[in-house]
Amino acid sequence: xxxxxLEVSAEGKKVYDIVIENSFSNLVKELSALDIxxxxxxxxxxxxxxxxYLEEVKSILEGRCAKVEVYIFQEGEASxxxxxxxxxxxxxxxxxxDRKDMLLALGGGVTGDLTGFAAATxxxxxxxxxIPTSLLAQVDSSIGxxxxxxxxxxxxxxxxxxxxxxxxxxxNTIKTLSERQYHSGLGEVIKxxxxxxxxxxxxxxxxxxxxxxxxxxxxxxxxxxSCLIKRAVVEEDPKEHGVxxxxxxxxxxxxxxxxxxxxxxxxxxxxxIGSLLAADISSKRGYISEQENKEIKNIYAYxxxxxxxxxxxxKEVVKETKxxxxxxxxxxxxxxxxxxxxxxxxxxxxxxxMFAVIEQGEV
Numbered sequence: 001x002x003x004x005x006l007e008v009s010a011e012g013k014k015v016y017d018i019v020i021e022n023s024f025s026n027l028v029k030e031l032s033a034l035d036i037x038x039x040x041x042x043x044x045x046x047x048x049x050x051x052x053y054l055e056e057v058k059s060i061l062e063g064r065c066a067k068v069e070v071y072i073f074q075e076g077e078a079s080x081x082x083x084x085x086x087x088x089x090x091x092x093x094x095x096x097x098d099r100k101d102m103l104l105a106l107g108g109g110v111t112g113d114l115t116g117f118a119a120a121t122x123x124x125x126x127x128x129x130x131i132p133t134s135l136l137a138q139v140d141s142s143i144g145x146x147x148x149x150x151x152x153x154x155x156x157x158x159x160x161x162x163x164x165x166x167x168x169x170x171x172n173t174i175k176t177l178s179e180r181q182y183h184s185g186l187g188e189v190i191k192x193x194x195x196x197x198x199x200x201x202x203x204x205x206x207x208x209x210x211x212x213x214x215x216x217x218x219x220x221x222x223x224x225x226s227c228l229i230k231r232a233v234v235e236e237d238p239k240e241h242g243v244x245x246x247x248x249x250x251x252x253x254x255x256x257x258x259x260x261x262x263x264x265x266x267x268x269x270x271x272x273i274g275s276l277l278a279a280d281i282s283s284k285r286g287y288i289s290e291q292e293n294k295e296i297k298n299i300y301a302y303x304x305x306x307x308x309x310x311x312x313x314x315k316e317v318v319k320e321t322k323x324x325x326x327x328x329x330x331x332x333x334x335x336x337x338x339x340x341x342x343x344x345x346x347x348x349x350x351x352x353x354m355f356a357v358i359e360q361g362e363v
Contacts, residue, residue, distance in 0.1 A: 022171050034102070034165050071088055077263045079110065084149070089118065105129065112137050113156070116162055121160065129168065137185075153259050171219045187271045189204065189222060196342075254270040272305040282337040287336060
């Protein structure tokens, strides 16, 4: 049985554990360490995930805590908004949840971000636990305490830094993902290797067949590897004042594409396209070689990521970057690769550079 534990610290003190397993069998044990016996728990989940895992998780928890309630919302990015949070607040109030109670985010990135934001703001903060079921959430969004919702068409514009009490990962949930959702998560996995760990990137290339086939050993190594990278970055920079911005590689142009396509592409697909464009800029500046850029393109191509949609106009994509929430003093913090495995923050990437790589359609 798989069982791995990573401690996440902030300012030299342990904040929470990331537990990586291949079932939900130890979930009660982990939650019992958080004194759930006298607490009400609210499982927050979306309809699709609920159809797979809600009854199993609920049955495990019933009788082990004061009460289990369930709040289900419609799946998808369109639900990641203040209206859904408002409905969740109403549910918690009417079911008399107080500050000693706890929320459990059972689902992908939308569920985790939304639940975390509700937990951060309900009664000025109650405990919550991440139980991520998508690859994207397991390797990225569940770790580090970023919570939030979209505001109209602006992604993650409203949010808070708020740490979970536990991240419990059952890697077997990855096996029930559609091919598209699985590959969406791989966009973040590949990104981790590109920005921080060349050896991890080389492992992904060498094991791409096992990754594609979702073999147990490959899934376990991949999730742990990405969690180690994400943990290292967020421990160094919990509130994104410096190095944590490196995790936004591919996101500046990716978020623009995501918005302009009205979220018809997944987040991971858009990050992958944005990463390829950022690698092109890195190559044109001479930071990475043409061969390295080709290696990057080949691994994304192997996992069948979509190309930049032909209907998008370069000037529209570049214009949309001006709404990036990571702007500072009117300048975009753009992440480029100095080499594979080492990224850096640049504030001198010009609209012309972005326009050129988009216009050339090199992705």
